[in-house]
Amino acid sequence: MRILIVGAGGAGDAIAKIVATRTFAEAVVLVDPDAARAERTLGWIADRHGADIAGRYTAAAVDPADPDAVTRVARANRVTHVVNAVEPRLVPSVFAGALAAGADYLDLTMSPSEPHPTEPHRLVGVKPGDDQFAQAGDWEASGRLALVGMAAQPGLSDVFARYAADHLFSQVDELGVRDGANLTVRDERGEPVPVPFLRLRSALDECLTPPVVWQREGGWSAAPPLGETEVFHFPAGIGAVECLPVEQGEVVLMPRRLDAQRVTVKRGLGRDLVGALRTLDALGLASQVPVRLSGAAGPVEVAPRAVVAAALPDPATIWPRVEGRTCAGLQVTGTGTDGAPRSTLLFHIADNAETMREFDSPCTVWQSALPAVVALELLATGAWTGVGVLGPEAFDALPFLELMARPTALGGYGQSWGTEDRPTVG
Amino acid sequence: MRILIVGAGGAGDAIAKIVATRTFAEAVVLVDPDAARAERTLGWIADRHGADIAGRYTAAAVDPADPDAVTRVARANRVTHVVNAVEPRLVPSVFAGALAAGADYLDLTMSPSEPHPTEPHRLVGVKPGDDQFAQAGDWEASGRLALVGMAAQPGLSDVFARYAADHLFSQVDELGVRDGANLTVRDERGEPVPVPFLRLRSALDECLTPPVVWQREGGWSAAPPLGETEVFHFPAGIGAVECLPVEQGEVVLMPRRLDAQRVTVKRGLGRDLVGALRTLDALGLASQVPVRLSGAAGPVEVAPRAVVAAALPDPATIWPRVEGRTCAGLQVTGTGTDGAPRSTLLFHIADNAETMREFDSPCTVWQSALPAVVALELLATGAWTGVGVLGPEAFDALPFLELMARPTALGGYGQSWGTEDRPTVG
Numbered sequence: 001m002r003i004l005i006v007g008a009g010g011a012g013d014a015i016a017k018i019v020a021t022r023t024f025a026e027a028v029v030l031v032d033p034d035a036a037r038a039e040r041t042l043g044w045i046a047d048r049h050g051a052d053i054a055g056r057y058t059a060a061a062v063d064p065a066d067p068d069a070v071t072r073v074a075r076a077n078r079v080t081h082v083v084n085a086v087e088p089r090l091v092p093s094v095f096a097g098a099l100a101a102g103a104d105y106l107d108l109t110m111s112p113s114e115p116h117p118t119e120p121h122r123l124v125g126v127k128p129g130d131d132q133f134a135q136a137g138d139w140e141a142s143g144r145l146a147l148v149g150m151a152a153q154p155g156l157s158d159v160f161a162r163y164a165a166d167h168l169f170s171q172v173d174e175l176g177v178r179d180g181a182n183l184t185v186r187d188e189r190g191e192p193v194p195v196p197f198l199r200l201r202s203a204l205d206e207c208l209t210p211p212v213v214w215q216r217e218g219g220w221s222a223a224p225p226l227g228e229t230e231v232f233h234f235p236a237g238i239g240a241v242e243c244l245p246v247e248q249g250e251v252v253l254m255p256r257r258l259d260a261q262r263v264t265v266k267r268g269l270g271r272d273l274v275g276a277l278r279t280l281d282a283l284g285l286a287s288q289v290p291v292r293l294s295g296a297a298g299p300v301e302v303a304p305r306a307v308v309a310a311a312l313p314d315p316a317t318i319w320p321r322v323e324g325r326t327c328a329g330l331q332v333t334g335t336g337t338d339g340a341p342r343s344t345l346l347f348h349i350a351d352n353a354e355t356m357r358e359f360d361s362p363c364t365v366w367q368s369a370l371p372a373v374v375a376l377e378l379l380a381t382g383a384w385t386g387v388g389v390l391g392p393e394a395f396d397a398l399p400f401l402e403l404m405a406r407p408t409a410l411g412g413y414g415q416s417w418g419t420e421d422r423p424t425v426g
Numbered sequence: 427m428r429i430l431i432v433g434a435g436g437a438g439d440a441i442a443k444i445v446a447t448r449t450f451a452e453a454v455v456l457v458d459p460d461a462a463r464a465e466r467t468l469g470w471i472a473d474r475h476g477a478d479i480a481g482r483y484t485a486a487a488v489d490p491a492d493p494d495a496v497t498r499v500a501r502a503n504r505v506t507h508v509v510n511a512v513e514p515r516l517v518p519s520v521f522a523g524a525l526a527a528g529a530d531y532l533d534l535t536m537s538p539s540e541p542h543p544t545e546p547h548r549l550v551g552v553k554p555g556d557d558q559f560a561q562a563g564d565w566e567a568s569g570r571l572a573l574v575g576m577a578a579q580p581g582l583s584d585v586f587a588r589y590a591a592d593h594l595f596s597q598v599d600e601l602g603v604r605d606g607a608n609l610t611v612r613d614e615r616g617e618p619v620p621v622p623f624l625r626l627r628s629a630l631d632e633c634l635t636p637p638v639v640w641q642r643e644g645g646w647s648a649a650p651p652l653g654e655t656e657v658f659h660f661p662a663g664i665g666a667v668e669c670l671p672v673e674q675g676e677v678v679l680m681p682r683r684l685d686a687q688r689v690t691v692k693r694g695l696g697r698d699l700v701g702a703l704r705t706l707d708a709l710g711l712a713s714q715v716p717v718r719l720s721g722a723a724g725p726v727e728v729a730p731r732a733v734v735a736a737a738l739p740d741p742a743t744i745w746p747r748v749e750g751r752t753c754a755g756l757q758v759t760g761t762g763t764d765g766a767p768r769s770t771l772l773f774h775i776a777d778n779a780e781t782m783r784e785f786d787s788p789c790t791v792w793q794s795a796l797p798a799v800v801a802l803e804l805l806a807t808g809a810w811t812g813v814g815v816l817g818p819e820a821f822d823a824l825p826f827l828e829l830m831a832r833p834t835a836l837g838g839y840g841q842s843w844g845t846e847d848r849p850t851v852g
Contacts, residue, residue, distance in 0.1 A: 197709060279705040283623060284737035293728065293736040300726040302719065307733045310719040312517035 001025050001380040003011040005066050006094045008032035010153070011108055012085035013041045014361040014369035020045045020053050022373065024380040029077045031062035044360060064090045070097025079103050081379065083372060088112040092131055095146065096226030099135075104144050104379065108151035108372055110249050113209065120210050121224040127212065128249045129391075136389040150375045151368040152328040152348070153177055153265075155392055159371070160330040160346035160417075161250070163397035165258045168344060168419075172260040172334040177250045178345075180234040180241035180268025180387070181326035181364065183352065185318065196272035198318060199364070203269055203311050207277055208286050211245035214255045214263040222247075226278055230266055234327045235420050236349045241268035244277075253391035260334075268327075279316045280308060319362040322352045326363045335425070341424035348404075348417045374404050374413060427806040430505040430529070432490050434458035434521045437534055437577070438511035439467045440503055440787040440795035444470045445481050448799065451804035454483045455503045460697070461487035470786060490516045496523025501574065507802060511795075514538035517798050518557055521572065525561075530570050530805065532797055534577035536675050546636050547650040551754065553638065554675045555817075562815040572815045576801045577794040578754040578774070579605055579691075580675035581818055586756040586772035586843075587676070589823035590695050591684045594770060594845075598686040598760040603676045604771075606660040606667035606694025607752035611744065622698035624744060626789070627735050629695055631814065633703055634712050637671035640681045640689040648673075652704055660753045661846050662775045667694035670703075679817035686760075694753075706734060745788040748778045750788045759850065767850035774830075774843045800830050800839060 003025050005012045012030060019025050030038040038059035046054035058077070062069050064086045074082055074097065082098035084091060084107035091111045098105040110129035117125060132148050141231040149155055157177045158193050165172055184192035229242045243266035254263045269277070280286045285308055290301040329347040336342035350370075352363035359366055375392070378384035383399040392400075406412020429451050431438045438456060445451050456464040464485035472480035484503070490496050490512045500508055500523065508524035510517060510533035517537045522530040536555035543551060558574050565572050575581055591598055610618035636648040655668045669692035680689045695703070706712045711734055716727040755773035762768035776796075778789040785792055801818070804810035809825040810836045818826075832838020 160735040183780065183793070275701065276709065277701045280709075283626070283702065283706075283734065284739070285711065287737065291733065291736040293732050300728060301723075302726060302728055302733060304733055304737045307718050307728060307730055308709065308711065311713065311730045313710070342676045363662065 007085035008038040010365035018373040035061035071100040074101035100204040140388040149249040154344040158392035164332040176331040177265040183324040280387035433511035434464040436791035444799040457488035467699040493523035500527035566814040575675040581797040584818035602757040603691040609750040664841040669821040
């Protein structure tokens with residue numbers, strides 16, 4: 001397998017580093033508009049794993065907004081698989097560039113959604129991945145695979161859903177995607193204090209988009225953002241976290257293959273971050289519409305949301321000091337294979353001290369990158385095969401979960417996952 | 427009396443309009459850097475009161491930052507009293523311009539404070555009015571009066587304090603300045619909903635300055651801003667409001683003349699506004715230090731606090747729809763003249779529907795302007811006389827409170843004030 005990773009931000013960096021611990025990649029090209037970012041990752045790999053492994057890697061400056069540039073670098077490096085690790089806005093151009101290059105493709109986030117033009121708080125407009133699934137015929141015709149939404153959420157959550165549907169449940173009522181974390185830093189007295197605003201930037205993007213649910217009766221529907229929260233109890237000592245409904249790829253992916261009454265996605269942000277989002281929204285500070293004000297050198301126009309982001313401390317300076325864990329979970333309710341009511345949480349935990357130590361990567365970012373690499377390895381070994389545009393739920397979950405959990409000494413990723421049965425109501 | 431009002435913002439506008447209901451002013455000159463603002467006020471007075479009264483008024487463009495310009499316009503109009511209705515930053519230049527013009531002077535807000543350079547959360551630096559009291563000798567030498575801090579808080583609160591010390595208490599423990607409001611607008615269903623953010627701009631300035639208290643033992647001390655809140659119960663249907671400690675002129679003025687153990691000032695903002703301030707502070711959005719970000723036309727530097735202000739809806743568009751009341755109160759605790767423990771709230775209520783209808787002025791602004799005009803009238807009639815730099819607590823409270831409360835039909839302002847005795851502890 002010869003891999004082109006587009007985007008050397010958090011996810012691309014982590015993917016490159018995890019791939020470096022495996023043997024399935026013959027060559028890896030890591031590209032970014034800022035070549036220095038990609039070179040930094042390669043420098044880390046050389047330091048950690050030595051020249052032999054680093055020798056398989058190259059870095060280059062490529063603009064992901066330019067499909068031809070993506071095609072050129074893929075062809076020049078005889079790339080077999082393009083990994084798209086860019087923000088949603090730039091997904092379509094990399095997707096197009098990969099198809100034109102005749103490569104297989106995998107992304108962590110799907111093509112962007114657009115709110116419904118007239119009733120955004122009730123109806124869905126363009127859903128995540130809609131643009132990609134619309135091109136499935138082209139991918140099928142060229143005999144190539146585009147595996148979309150292959151991060152933790154979506155991604156691992158879809159693998160969990162497929163596993164639950166195949167092996168744990170005879171009938172599924174709700175597929176409930178939930179994530180939550182208990183991240184703290186030590187204050188000057190050495191006491192752990194929460195760092196709720198570490199994920200504020202992404203929360204602004206994720207939580208101010210109208211959340212979407214899928215129901216068998218009626219299909220997809222949207223709701224106003226920042227709606228009612230749910231307190232969800234996470235395992236591994238994380239505990240109760242206040243979760244907000246969000247729009248996320250699973251709501252599109254899961255109903256494509258799996259038989260459920262309902263798909264919901266809620267993101268655990270905690271009370272402080274939810275409160276901050278509500279305040280920013282109420283004050284107009286979440287807005288991306290520029291406001292005009294007088295700057296040092298005359299009137300300027302700035303988007304309040306960009307100012308919020310600029311005023312925050314750089315998360316990169318905080319993550320190395322963060323303690324705690326993040327949980328990617330899927331709560332499945334329905335009827336078990338024994339015919340009894342069943343409610344089971346399937347989950348994976350990433351510990352920040354560990355991901356920072358082993359990969360210099362924040363636990364939330366690293367957890368998103370891991371499933372992409374496991375999937376790449378399954379494609380490399382032929383355990384997973386497919387043609388067209390497919391989500392993770394289209395593939396057998398067993399080899400994925402087995403490879404991910406198998407100890408590293410036995411050739412796996414050593415990343416165990418858990419299930420927790422919960423009381424059922426009624 | 428010939429009055430120069432410097433500043434045609436909310437307070438200057440309201441003062442000019444209240445003066446127009448009285449007969450003590452022979453001439454009023456209203457000046458502002460933006461002459462159109464002053465002319466708007468004069469237009470309103472002409473519409474409401476007719477050409478005879480409006481004929482006593484003139485408007486002009488004057489820069490309050492230029493003391494010479496203030497002196498020139500005062501001299502040219504043979505002004506006897508300069509009313510300073512500008513923001514604290516511009517107070518000193520108007521103060522200096524008035525002295526040079528040989529006029530008496532009255533302001534609503536005193537010269538600005540500066541935090542302690544090294545220990546701002548424990549020690550006081552420059553206090554409000556310090557610069558003005560330092561010039562008391564010059565005012566005394568010229569035989570002129572500067573009456574400082576003559577709004578509602580400070581101002582009316584100091585009058586209340588003097589009254590309580592003279593007539594209600596034999597010994598005062600605490601002089602506790604408190605304000606609070608219950609402002610709402612109607613939503614689309616006609617239900618009243620709170621408008622907590624109407625006063626966010628001023629709250630950012632007031633509540634992020636370290637609050638100051640005065641105690642007989644130890645004098646003035648500062649504390650970190652956004653400290654512990656107190657829920658205070660306000661009269662006239664306003665009810666319980668969450669109050670934050672603030673720095674305000676009374677803490678300097680009251681101890682100059684009145685015998686108390688302690689002076690505290692807390693501003694009633696309500697839970698939502700206090701929460702918003704805490705969030706903005708935590709996110710760095712209350713900062714006046716510019717952040718750098720990319721704007722539409724290249725990188726720009728903007729102060730987050732200015733962006734917060736710019737993103738808010740213009741309060742002027744909201745006040746006309748606001749219902750509710752604001753209370754300027756002083757809670758005095760100590761020993762009554764009968765020797766028994768006593769706790770009494772002295773208060774004045776302004777109703778927004780009334781101040782908007784009668785003066786096109788928000789209740790909070792109008793309430794600040796009223797005491798300034800009552801004081802001017804007492805100076806015009808000679809009921810109050812003085813020389814040097816003095817606060818309201820230096821004058822007999824009785825004629826003030828009598829004139830303010832006397833019905834308009836009997837020549838007063840028809841603004842009753844109240845007292846409410848409260849249970850004492852111990």
